[in-house]
Amino acid sequence: MEDINVSELVETYLIPWGTNIIFALLIYFIGKIVVKMLVNVFGKVLGRSKYDDMLIDFLKSIVHAVLMLFVIIAALNELGVNTTSMVAILGAAGLAIGLSLQGSLQNFASGVMLLVFRPFTRGNFIEAGGTAGVVKDITIFNTIMTTGDNKEVIVPNGAIYGGNIINYSAKETRRVDMVVGISYDADLKKAKEVLIEMVNADERILKEPAPTVAVAELADNSVNFVVRPWVKSADYWAVKFDFTEAVKLRFDQENIGIPYPQMDVHLHKVED
Structure with a gap:
């Protein structure tokens, strides 16, 4: 009697379930190998393009996750699991998670766009x-x-x-915009000649496009020049700082006054 029950148990449950488990495991492990091969091929194809490495890695991870999801569903289907209801549950869960993580999804979408358009x-x-x-x-x-x-x-x-x-790094060259003020009593032509000479003497300043030195404004306390040389992007700050210092030293040497804000107060004596 026990032999019959054991035999029926083996034939009814153990063999069918064992067979399903073996096939499910084969589907999973073989599918995993195939997915890895497909993802590698996908990565090599994208590697020949001009896409960013981070975008390629991200796309590979997405493709890998999607393909592995199909493999897992196929394996579970072999075990007799109702994958249709599972897919519906996963979809509903994904929608709920998406609604609760709208800000994160926006950052995610923006990250993808930044990686794509660079x-x-x-x-x-x-x-x-x-x-x-x-x-x-x-x-x-x-x-x-x-x-x-x-x-x-x-x-x-x-x-x-x-x-x-x-x-600021997108272009190879940048224009340095500087304003240099001189007093109204200073020699305008001499100041302009000095500025042009200083611009031409700096080897970091490009000849083309040509630098601009011009009177831009008759301000309250000064006559303002605009000095706009073009430089390589890497030299931008060095030229700006060095030129500003050099202007002060050179103007002092040439006795060209650089004004500072001031106020004249006139006192009027009122007689009783």
Whole structure:
């Protein structure tokens, strides 16, 4: 009697379930190998393009997750699990999670757009999301920047992609905009000649486009020149700081007065 029951148990449950489990495991492990091969091929195809490495890794992870989901569903289906209801449950759960994480999804979508269109890359000096700094890394949800005083700032991608992005490193050259004021008593022509001479003497300043030195404004306390030379982007701050210092030293040497804000007070004596 016990032999019959054991035999029926083996034939009814153990063999069918064992067979299903073996096939499910085969589907899973073989599918995992196939998915890995397909993802590698997908990555090599994208690698021949000009897409950012981070975008390629992200797309590979998405493709891998989607394909593995199909493999797992196929394996569970082999075990007799009702995958139709499971897919419906997963869809409802995904919708609920999506509604609760709208801000994160916006950052996620913005991160994808930043990686696809690449308005900036690692190492660029940008101004975006209320912060200016050198881009250290671009992740799916955030962009990490390092400020000039070496502070690390993590900015949500949604704040960056949803606003203006100023990329100071996008072009090879930049124009340095400086204002130099002289007193009304100073020799205007001499001051202009000195400024032009200083611009031409600096080897870091480009000849083309030609620099601009011109009188821009007759202000309250000074006559203001605009000095606008073109330089390589890497030389921008060095030229700006060096030229500003050099102007003060040279104007002192040439006795060209640089005014500062002042107020004349006149006292009138009132006789009783």
